[in-house]
Amino acid sequence: MTDPAYQIIARGPRADAEAAAVAIDSDPMLEGATYSILEEDEDKGIWRIDAFPTSTEETEGLKAVLTGFPTLKVTQEVLADADWLAMALSGLPPVRAGRFFIYGVHDRGRVPANTVNLRIEAGAAFGTGHHGTTVGCLLAYDRLLKAHRFARVLDVGCGTGVLAIAAARTASRACVGTDIDPVSVRIARENAAVNQTRARFVHASGLGHARVRASAPYDLVFANILARPLVHLSHDIHGALKPGGLAILSGLLRTQERMVRAAYLSKGFHVVRRIHRDAWATLVLRRG
Incomplete structure (x- = not known):
């Protein structure tokens, strides 16, 4: 028992x-x-x-x-003793975030024809597209795509891999995701295969993995993690980006935004945009 x-x-x-x-x-x-x-x-x-x-x-x-x-x-x-994960997934509606439409297998018959459709089966990993931080990242990326293309993209703390997969589906040539959770890495790889992308995912803590270094410097770095890890990684994210490269940061509450912003401003970043959804904040920063 x-x-x-x-x-x-x-x-x-x-x-x-x-x-x-x-x-x-x-x-x-x-x-x-x-x-x-x-x-x-x-x-x-x-x-x-x-x-x-x-x-x-x-x-x-x-x-x-x-x-x-x-x-x-x-x-x-x-x-109560139940398969809460399966029950939750079966009831999740699809999510629209700009040009991106995120859905599960139970909604494959509701996929629009004029969107970038991402089938994401969450399993035990974070990032189905329903959380305000994931939606914030996708909305920020959608706006950036109106004026930019990003050849090399890094997704730190990838969870399901949805952000790296979104980048791979919008013409990025090299998309790498990392996560400290091996289960999340496995799920992200499965999602990449389902979506027929070449996004690559590695089990790593920080940005020191050989595959991460091999594709640097990056045009864009996603980091949808927690506020304190974002602060801790500010130096490494600065080093992983090319000059003028962009970072989309989330996973932080609005009350933590000032702390995270200060850490990145001290490294020479400039704020491009802020997005607020519910209690959550997403920051778009440019490396100076």
Whole structure:
């Protein structure tokens, strides 16, 4: 018999929910914690955090952080034994982001004729196109494509590989994705094959992998990860880009935008565009 799986739910004002999310991101003991933040009731101004701990230590750490905000009502529920992943995927609608249309196999009959259609089967990896950060990256890329083409593209923290695959489908010659999670790399490779692209994915932490170095310098770097890793990688992303190259950064809350922007401005980047979706921010930066 396996141990039960738990879900921790915190509800309260937006400012406190966002502050709690920042606290989770800042806690080194919760670096791998899985959670989401969204607006639950617009009329009442209620925001909600759903966290899914995978260990007793993570459960206690998340509860300690969330209960530190008195305005948040924190509850814990046992998840029923079910294939939640399969159930969630079967109910995901397709997503339109500029010229890009992201869909799963269950929606293959609803694919438009005038879009760049990407079939993304998420599995256990992040990046189906439904999250505000992924949509923000695709919208930013779609706008850039109106004036630029990018021969070499790097996707740091690729998840499902959707961003590198989108680049490969829009004429980029060399598209490389990395992820610290080997399962995500496997899924990204499967998605690349399904979409008949030559995007390549490697299991790597940071930008030091031989395949990443071999295709540098890049015209464009995607990094849809977390705020603190974005700050940590600012020097390496600067080095991976050619002068004048562009970076599309996301995975950060609006409350973390100033911290991330400051790290990149100090490396000589300039802000080209900012995109906000829900509580999330996407930054488009140019290397000076």
